[in-house]
Each structure stands twice: as C-alpha cells, then as structure tokens.
Amino acid sequence: MDHLLPLLSILVVAAGVTHAGSPSELYWRSVLPDTPMPNAIADLIKHSTDVGELALGHPVTKAMATSAKLRSCFFLENDLHDGAKFTLHFTGTGSRPSLLTRQEADSIPFTTTKLPEILARFSIEPGSHDANAIETTLEECEEPAGYRQIKKCATSLESMLDFTTSALRTRDIDTVSTRVGKEDSPEQQYNVVGVRQVTDSSDWAVCHVQPYAYAVFYCHTKGRTKAYMVSMVGEDGTKAEALAVCHDYAYESNPKILAFRGFQAKQGTGNVCHFQPQDTIAWIPKSYARLQ
Structure with a gap:
C-alpha cells in the first residue's frame, strides 16, 4: 500500500490544479469571492487561446477581437414599461478574443507610439481594416476622461477588477449584463x-469590449445615469434579459451625445435610453444596487 502513496499524492495535486482555474479566475475569486462571474467574462476565459507562444513573438489570436453588436433604437425612459415593444437584433461576438493574464498583457506595448511594433507582433498588415481598428482603439483609450469621469482601458481581467474596485471604492460589487437565449437571434420585435x-x-x-488583437475593455464610471434590467420575449420565443442605460444629457457636454439630444428634442423631455450588447458589463456597488 505504501508504494501507492506517491501516486496518490500526484493524483491529488493534479486534481487540485485541474479545479484551481486560470490565473484570471483565481484573481476574480480573491477580489470578488461573493460575486458570480458574469457569462461575458466566463465565456472569454473558456475560449481563450493558449498564449504560451507569446515569448516567441507569435500572434496569440487567430482573429481580431470584436464586440457583440446590438441593432437598437433610442427611447425615452418613460417608455420603458411592461407591454412596451422594441425591435432589436442581438448578435454574438463571432470569434472570441483571447483574455490575457496581467503578466502577459503587461509584456505587450499598448500605445499609439508603438503601433508598428504591435501590428508586427500580431502579424497584422499596416493599413488593413484590422490595423485601423487597433489604431482607433488605442486612440480612444488615450483620450482624456470626460467631466467627473474615471476611465481606463483594461488589457486583462486583473486590470479591470483593479479599476472597478478602485473607482467604486469597494469590493462589494454586483455585475449585470445582457443575456439572450440564442447566440445570434434574428432581428425581431421583443415584448417587455x-x-x-x-x-x-x-x-x-461599465466596461465595453473593444476591437483589438486580444480582449481589451474600455471601462469608465457613469454619471447621472440609471440602469435597468429588462425582461423580454421575442416573436420567435427567444427570451432576453437586456441591460438598458438611461442618460441625463442635460448635464453632459460631450459632443458625441448630440445625436441623443437631437432624438430627445424630437421626442420630448426625459432621459434617453438604449440597450447594451451582451459583452458589456455593468459594475454596481451592492450598497446602492436594488437587485432582486
């Protein structure tokens, strides 16, 4: 029997490694032990590419990371109620990006000044659609934060957790995001x-996935906005739990929201709302949230 002990020890250790999870999962559990990991993040971890070849300077992804899309409409907050109808198109992300660990991400330049080096590292042709998308993401990440806003482009889950817990000044956080019964449901009318x-x-x-060679999240705090979870059923029976964000644009000066103001001027007064795609994650302190 004694001769079996070394073998049993090896099996126990192996089992421990198997269930320990990735470094990103372990960091999540250490920072937010009482917060379930949202599907949007768990799915990225599940489909992440082996990045052991990073040291060789080879591409770590087979395809560009693209965010999930949502063909949606703007609407007023007063129009969000049981029985309301919205025509929406929820799409999946297609090829999922690799979610790098902090150590891996920090070893790769992330700045417009290093764009040629970044493109070469991931074998992306300069001037191509992917190269332009990467440059746009870097430029947006380098823009200063808006008035009373804190922002960061997180290149790893560890970085995203550090940002959200620091910006919200707590680790007692819930997450909410859009969930749809089908991976890529057709455009159709949904009944609330x-x-x-x-x-x-x-x-x-809130954190949004950005187009990049691996998973990058554009994270920022929200000011004078409300969030709702909206239960809906599509014409084909598809069920959705959609995250809706409503903005009070009377207090904002960002020129990018002029389109919302135009909609508001045409439709009347009130906060302007829109739904979020499936890979957008809202981080809400439990002390403020009214989760049911």
Whole structure:
C-alpha cells in the first residue's frame, strides 16, 4: 500500500490544479469571492487561446477581437414599461478574443507610439481594416476622461477588477449584463414582460469590449445615469434579459451625445435610453444596487 502513496499524492495535486482555474479566475475569486462571474467574462476565459507562444513573438489570436453588436433604437425612459415593444437584433461576438493574464498583457506595448511594433507582433498588415481598428482603439483609450469621469482601458481581467474596485471604492460589487437565449437571434420585435431598476446612483461603472488583437475593455464610471434590467420575449420565443442605460444629457457636454439630444428634442423631455450588447458589463456597488 505504501508504494501507492506517491501516486496518490500526484493524483491529488493534479486534481487540485485541474479545479484551481486560470490565473484570471483565481484573481476574480480573491477580489470578488461573493460575486458570480458574469457569462461575458466566463465565456472569454473558456475560449481563450493558449498564449504560451507569446515569448516567441507569435500572434496569440487567430482573429481580431470584436464586440457583440446590438441593432437598437433610442427611447425615452418613460417608455420603458411592461407591454412596451422594441425591435432589436442581438448578435454574438463571432470569434472570441483571447483574455490575457496581467503578466502577459503587461509584456505587450499598448500605445499609439508603438503601433508598428504591435501590428508586427500580431502579424497584422499596416493599413488593413484590422490595423485601423487597433489604431482607433488605442486612440480612444488615450483620450482624456470626460467631466467627473474615471476611465481606463483594461488589457486583462486583473486590470479591470483593479479599476472597478478602485473607482467604486469597494469590493462589494454586483455585475449585470445582457443575456439572450440564442447566440445570434434574428432581428425581431421583443415584448417587455418585466422591468427592474438596478441602480439610480452615479457610483457605478461599465466596461465595453473593444476591437483589438486580444480582449481589451474600455471601462469608465457613469454619471447621472440609471440602469435597468429588462425582461423580454421575442416573436420567435427567444427570451432576453437586456441591460438598458438611461442618460441625463442635460448635464453632459460631450459632443458625441448630440445625436441623443437631437432624438430627445424630437421626442420630448426625459432621459434617453438604449440597450447594451451582451459583452458589456455593468459594475454596481451592492450598497446602492436594488437587485432582486
């Protein structure tokens, strides 16, 4: 029996490694042990490419990271209620990006001044569509934050957790995101069957996946905005739990929101809302959230 002990020890260690999870999963558990990991992140971890070849300078992804799309409409907050109807098109992300660990991400330049080096590292042709997308993402990440806003482009899950917990000044956080019953549901009319407000506080943050050679999240705090989770059923029976964000644009000066103001001027007064795609994650302090 004694001769089996070394073998049993090896099996126990192997089992521990198997269930320990990736470095990103372990960091999540250490920072947010009481917060379930959202599907948007768990899915990225599940489909991430082996990045052991990073040291050789080879590409770590087979395809560019692209965010999920949502063909949606703007609407006023007063129009968000049971029985409301919206024509929406939820799409998947297609090829999922690799989610790098902090150590891996920090070893790669992330600045417009190093664009040629970045493109060469990932074998992306300068001037191509992918190269232009990478340059645009870098430029947006380098833009200064808006008025009373904190922002960061997180190149790893560890970096995203550090940003959100620091910006919100707590680790007692819930996450919410859009969930759809089908990976790529057709454009159709959805009927609202339930609405619940998840925050009316300015102390919350949101992270969006950006087009890049690996997973990059554009994260920023929200000011004078509300968030709702909206239960809907499509004409074909597809069920969706959609994250809706409503903005008070009377207090914002960003020229990018002029289109929203134009919509507001045509439709009347009130906060302007829109739905978020499936890979957008809202981070809400539990002390403010009204999650049911």
